[in-house]
Amino acid sequence: MNAPLTLLDRLWSLHEVHQGEDGTSLLWVDRHLVHEGSHHAFAKLAERGLPVAEPGLTFAVVDHYAPTRRTGPMADPAIARMIDTLRGNATRHGLRLFDLEDPDQGIVHVVGPEQGLTLPGLLITCGDSHTSTHGAFGALAFGIGATEVAHVLATQTIWQRKPQALRITVDGDLPPGVSAKDIALNWIARLGADGAQGHAVEYAGSAVRNLSMEGRMTLCNLTIEGGGRMGMVAPDDTTFAYMRGRPHAPHGDDWQRVLDNWRNLASDADARFDRDVALSAEQIAPIVTWGTSPEQALPIDALVPDPEGLPPAKAQAARAALDYMGLVPGRPLAGTPVDQIFIGSCTNGRIEDLRAAAAVLAGRKARVPGLVSPGSARVKAQAEQEGLDRIFVEAGLEWVASGCSMCVGMNGDLVEAGKRCASSTNRNFRGRQGKGARTHLMSPAMVAAAAVTGTLSDVRPLLKGRAL
Ligand SMILES: CC(C)[C@H](C(=O)O)[C@@H](O)C(=O)O
Ligand code: SF4
Secondary structure (H helix, E strand, O other): OOOOOOHHHHHHHHHEEEEOOOOOEEEEOOEEEEOHHHHHHHHHHHHOOOOOOOHHHEEEEOOOOOOOOOOOOOOOHHHHHHHHHHHHHHHHHOOEEEOOOOOOOEOHHHHHHHHOOOOOOOEEEEOOHHHHHHHHHOOEEEEOOHHHHHHHHHHOEEEEOOOEEEEEEEEOOOOOOOOHHHHHHHHHHHHOOOOOOOEEEEEEOHHHHOOOHHHHHHHHHHHHHHOOOEEEOOOOHHHHHHHOOOOOOOOHHHHHHHHHHHOOOOOOOOOOOOEEEEEEHHHOOOEEEOOOOOOOEEEOOOEOOOHHHOOHHHHHHHHHHHHHHOOOOOOEOOOOEOOEEEEOHHHHOOHHHHHHHHHHHOOOOOOOOEEEOOOEHHHHHHHHHOOHHHHHHHHOOEEOOOOOHHHOOOOOOOOOOOOEEEEOOOOOOOOOOOOOOEEEEOOHHHHHHHHHHOEOOOOHHHHOOOOO
């Protein structure tokens, strides 16, 4: 009898080319995604006169610096230069580039799955921490640093130490108004921002099986914010239905053949995980962050925490975070006025996220300004076909082109110092959305609720009587 295997074991052995004496593995990379930030790696390659080993497996995307207003010349020459550098490198090495005006452009972690570049069983790397997103398809996907990007470009392989396996099982039915974002922030709040350090997280349980691919991507995306190296969900019929017919997905006879292989990509029932965590979906409430780390999150009906009541190790960080965020301990989180909102990013900028926000905003006005940036040009087109753009615009929000935008502000979409932003993104670090900016992370529906009320608010009462 063979020892039972986890999904991680299976994916790892499918890609292991060689094992080093120190226990690290040399892994074959099936897809390598690059964005503007990969310029250091291309420069290293140029220094040594090396070609890209597998240009057909390397895909370049303009996202971090993509202006969200695409008309007229680019205002900032530094931004234009970053994009031009990527263009130059893509042309030099013969890479497929998803450029600004490409109908398939978007955030790298939205484009990969959408194009069928991300497939079950593949190993995917990108010089970007949220590469964990692609694990939602049962792929082995993780972010790598600049030196490693150069290594992958030159060899199409990567040295990695196999992580431990952590299974997070979420059983039960998610209540209305509660989404994958709430599951993720819930476990991160419980285990901590380094809670899953050194681990690959496999998400399991009925609540995960019932999530759409968009929801699973949100979960895997946020894995990194809980310290995990990668996130994954075993592929199933939901995965296959999403994948079918995508431009780079297998077609015809090939499709049938891969399906049989993909169905084996799961953990054995008796597989041993290094750690196991269980959550009950019914007990998860809409959650918002109050601090400057994703672990500093609480249900919307909670009070701003009092650092005095926290364990000493957390109290100091909480005090500093509350000071930065301008929040008073003991006051209700709900009702805190916000200055603006942002809906978008690789965490929650997909069609389903826009639908969830639009369901709250339809026929209502936003009390604060805000930006809605779809995760890709395809998501934008789909949303416009469904009339979601009109709902956002009629509410008073700005509907702009796709890119990382206000998630990180590299393209110039910034939150001003001292301003409070309700955001569907994944990082609330100091200055993340701009120097001195105050970020509250939450689901797209909760961001919409903040827009409608002008404060941090529970979305659930706003959903009463609405078709979801
Ligand atoms: C700029 C980029 C390398 C970075 C990342 O690695 O994640 C960014 O995408 C982020 O979300 O902070
Ligand atoms: S949308 Fe935000 S989190 Fe995602 S890749 Fe861009 S900057 Fe990083």
